[in-house]
Amino acid sequence: MEMLNQGLMEGLSSSQIGFYLNSTNLNNYSPPPLGTNHHHHQQQQQSDDLKPLNHNHSNYYLQSSFTLDHVTSTLTKAASREDDYLSVNYNLWSAAWGEGTKGLFQLGGSKRSCNGEDDYPNYVGVSAVKMKKIKGRRKVREPRFCFKTMSDVDVLDDGYKWRKYGQKVVKNTLHPRSYYRCTQDNCRVKKRVERLAEDPRMVITSYEGRHVHSPSNDLDESQGGTQPQLNNFFW
DNA sequence: CGGCTTTGACCCGCGC
DNA sequence: GCGCGGGTCAAAGCCG
Numbered sequence: 408m409e410m411l412n413q414g415l416m417e418g419l420s421s422s423q424i425g426f427y428l429n430s431t432n433l434n435n436y437s438p439p440p441l442g443t444n445h446h447h448h449q450q451q452q453q454s455d456d457l458k459p460l461n462h463n464h465s466n467y468y469l470q471s472s473f474t475l476d477h478v479t480s481t482l483t484k485a486a487s488r489e490d491d492y493l494s495v496n497y498n499l500w501s502a503a504w505g506e507g508t509k510g511l512f513q514l515g516g517s518k519r520s521c522n523g524e525d526d527y528p529n530y531v532g533v534s535a536v537k538m539k540k541i542k543g544r545r546k547v548r549e550p551r552f553c554f555k556t557m558s559d560v561d562v563l564d565d566g567y568k569w570r571k572y573g574q575k576v577v578k579n580t581l582h583p584r585s586y587y588r589c590t591q592d593n594c595r596v597k598k599r600v601e602r603l604a605e606d607p608r609m610v611i612t613s614y615e616g617r618h619v620h621s622p623s624n625d626l627d628e629s630q631g632g633t634q635p636q637l638n639n640f641f642w
Numbered sequence: 643c644g645g646c647t648t649t650g651a652c653c654c655g656c657g658c
Numbered sequence: 659g660c661g662c663g664g665g666t667c668a669a670a671g672c673c674g
Contacts, residue, residue, distance in 0.1 A: 571647055573666055
């Protein structure tokens with residue numbers, strides 16, 4: 408559980424991370440309590456983690472301390488719900504503030520506002536879950552989300568093993584985009600890594616799909632006949 | 643030799 | 659229909 412935070416959130420403490428969500432078109436989304444399906448996790452808060460910040464603007468924020476897998480599992484559910492019920496595109500942005508940082512970050516669309524002193528110190532943002540409905544047909548799309556991290560390394564350690572299967576230059580960008588697939592057979596999760604054009608210090612990591620297994624840490628604890636932990640890390 | 647990356651080709655959806 | 663942009667394939671290369 409710790410390695411993720413090491414890889415993704417340098418400068419942030421692993422458990423004390425606050426999020427501020429601003430969803431652009433996420434009008435009717437009422438996220439499930441984060442503690443719902445987390446049997447293994449002890450003492451989750453029930454519904455205080457994610458609640459509307461502003462009903463009119465459909466902003467959501469996550470408060471109190473939680474780890475990234477809380478956020479990502481929530482985003483996964485959100486993505487599924489959007490695909491199943493609403494079928495609208497939406498952007499879901501969030502950002503984290505590190506310790507010692509006063510202001511909240513707020514991301515909406517392309518413009519960014521921040522009432523903190525300086526821009527993203529120890530920035531970690533979760534952003535843009537876009538589910539597209541395919542032409543009338545109710546096609547089940549794999550849940551997707553991505554997040555930004557300020558990082559020197561492109562490929563962040565998320566506990567899973569990936570094999571690169573492609574690289575593309577994206578238009579109007581200096582940096583290429585890399586395509587990865589989960590190496591576990593029967594697992595079709597894909598991952599894209601690229602650098603933000605406007606700010607190459609930021610790495611954008613996108614995930615698509617749901618792992619059917621636990622992270623392939625050597626000697627993980629998932630033995631004992633339990634089902635794969637879907638709320639682990641990202642999926 | 644096995645697993646992974648590299649890299650041009652191929653493919654496909656979309657806008658004009 | 660055509661071309662462009664982006665996603666994937668797969669052969670070849672790299673490395674332990």
